[in-house]
Amino acid sequence: MIKIENVSFAYKNKIALDNVNININEGESIAIIGPNGSGKSTFLKLLNGIIFSNKGKYIFDDTEINEETLKDTKYLKLFHKRLGFVFQNSDTQLFCSTVFEEVSFGLLQMELSEDEVDKRVGDCLSLLNIEKLKDEHPYNLSAGEKKRVALASVLAMNPEVIILDEPMNGIDPKGKRFLNELLAALNKSGKTIICATHDFEYVEGIFNRAIAFSEDHKIARDDKYENIINDKDFLRSYNII
Ligand SMILES: Nc1ncnc2c1ncn2[C@@H]1O[C@H](COP(=O)(O)OP(=O)(O)O)[C@@H](O)[C@H]1O
Ligand SMILES: [Mg+2]
Numbered sequence: 001m002i003k004i005e006n007v008s009f010a011y012k013n014k015i016a017l018d019n020v021n022i023n024i025n026e027g028e029s030i031a032i033i034g035p036n037g038s039g040k041s042t043f044l045k046l047l048n049g050i051i052f053s054n055k056g057k058y059i060f061d062d063t064e065i066n067e068e069t070l071k072d073t074k075y076l077k078l079f080h081k082r083l084g085f086v087f088q089n090s091d092t093q094l095f096c097s098t099v100f101e102e103v104s105f106g107l108l109q110m111e112l113s114e115d116e117v118d119k120r121v122g123d124c125l126s127l128l129n130i131e132k133l134k135d136e137h138p139y140n141l142s143a144g145e146k147k148r149v150a151l152a153s154v155l156a157m158n159p160e161v162i163i164l165d166e167p168m169n170g171i172d173p174k175g176k177r178f179l180n181e182l183l184a185a186l187n188k189s190g191k192t193i194i195c196a197t198h199d200f201e202y203v204e205g206i207f208n209r210a211i212a213f214s215e216d217h218k219i220a221r222d223d224k225y226e227n228i229i230n231d232k233d234f235l236r237s238y239n240i241i
Helices: 040-047 073-082 099-109 114-127 143-155 173-188 225-229 232-237
Strands: 002-011 014-024 029-033 055-060 083-086 161-165 192-196 209-213 219-224
Touching (some): 002 040, 014 040, 014 055, 040 161, 040 192, 073 083, 099 114, 099 143, 114 143, 143 173, 161 173, 173 192, 209 225, 225 232
Parallel strands (some): 029 209, 161 192
Antiparallel strands (some): 002 014, 002 055, 209 219
16 A cells, blocks of 8 residues: 655755655554654655655555645545544644634535534544534643544544554543554554554554664664564664663
8 A cells, every 4th residue: 555665855964764665555553663863753744745755756556656746636635535644743733713623624625515524523523532622722722632633633534544643742641541542443443553652551452563763764673563562672772762
């Protein structure tokens, strides 16, 4: 489904991804791990078409994703419908004046009836347990509530691939357990999950694979999640724990 071939990316002259190769199949659940600054967020932004590689190729279901392909607004819409991105900082994602508007925003871009939009928004608010917040201004919510709203707005689009950048950051333990169960359930229902994380105590049971980036922005290891997480020598030597 996703092919990353010899991809490198630099911000001006600061390298952030160095010759990365990854294949991701539909239905996988992948943890992206690595020390701060290793390139996790950059990799997720690239997957989501926010930035484009300087070298190498990103292929999504037979289409090469680059500035040219995403200039086609019809394809761009389809691409964003299939891939949903939950940003690390919810404030960069939430811009509507109520939670209800926030979750319906993407749906209104699709040609759905008002009833269909209301139904989908209602389902997502209830899935995330935030029905009571529907008339609140997202700005006034707690970090955990904001994260739920951001997730609801992504899930409303029913994407096949859900990409999350450190979703457990700044969330209380109860919120983390809720997210854990939700992500595991979404993967079970067939969604592909790609998630940058370092909250290892709270992500148990979500992932079947981990990709570890190193401080020099290369892939240090791509293996079963359990194999990597139980290899403390590896995690220590790459400054991941
Ligand atoms: N907007 C930016 N401009 C310049 N350098 C950046 C920018 N974003 C990230 N970087 C640099 O790119 C590298 C990878 O960053 P990032 O992908 O954010 O790592 P991680 O998410 O693993 O902490 C780091 O060296 C970081 O300082
Ligand atoms: Mg990051």
